Amino acid sequence: MATVITSDCINCGACEPECPNTAIYAGGVQWELNGAKSAAISQDFYYIVPSKCTECVGFFDHEACAAVCPVDCCVPDPKIPETEAVLIARAKELHPGDPFPADFPSRFRKNEAAPPASAGANGAAAAASAQSAGSAPAPIAVSAAPAELATTGVEFDPVGWAVPVICKDCQERFTIPYRYFQVGVVFYCPQCSGSFVPNSTLYKKVRATFEGFYAKRRAQREANQRKRARELELFDRKQATEMEQFAAELEKLAQEMKPAGKMVRPKGIAAMFT
Ligand code: SF4
Ligand code: SF4
Secondary structure, three states: OOEEEOOOOOOOOOOHHHOOOOOEEOOOOOEEEOOEEEOOOOOOOOEEOHHHOOOOOOOOOOOHHHHHOOOOOEEEOOOOOOOHHHHHHHHHHHOOOOOOOOOOOOHHHOOOOOOOOOOOHHHOHHHHHHHHOOOOOOOEOOEOOHHHHOOOOOOOOHHHOEEEEEOOOOOOEEEEEHHHOOOOOOEEOOOOOOEEOOOHHHHHHHHHHHHHHHHHHHHHHHHHHHHHHHHHHHHHHHHHHHHHHHHHHHHHHHHHHOOOOOOOOOOOHHHHOO
């Protein structure tokens, strides 16, 4: 099904540049396809053109607009159910020059391609696992070392990061693993044991910051990979053409080296007896 923007939209504009199909427009702005303009679908807030939305199939394994929306208002439209085959066909139609590999990214295959869970920042995964599994709440290990913020393996996935916070009681800094930063979960300062509980505003802000950054980073990386694939294809084609030209040149050379005119008989003693 196509993605749709609900009236919860706050017109922040974060989603528009993320769409690989330019399917998102600001309220009141005419949408365009192949040079033809059409009336805006919404006047008041951002909207998605269903015939241009592929749910990011062919580009990402998730809906890029939904990933950056700070108020979670980019949602699947149950009125327009569509299969992966329909969506990839649309992506190819919208981008006729682009190569789409057989294993194109798709949210339909997300679970198959889910990356292995990375190690928790600051070694906190084990301490928090009991809580995330739904058993009795247990304190989640936090770290007092801000220097550990930049962990390895976080290039394109925010789950390895830690969220920096400042204790309200002792004002010391500590970090909370991003994956456990949820509304209502109690964290304790490693210095004074003061509690820290994210509310929904904080949670949304942190989520928008992390997901927005990583969605953009992933989109840039994937766009770069597509560009490089296109460049490689062009390079291969150019080399193939040059190879054909070289073969033609060799043929021409062979023709030019053929002796011209009548055959010349050898002169000398042997020639006298012929
Ligand atoms: Fe664009 Fe993807 Fe959002 Fe559809 S789901 S509007 S293709 S970003
Ligand atoms: Fe609206 Fe969400 Fe897009 Fe912002 S990111 S313009 S809130 S749909």
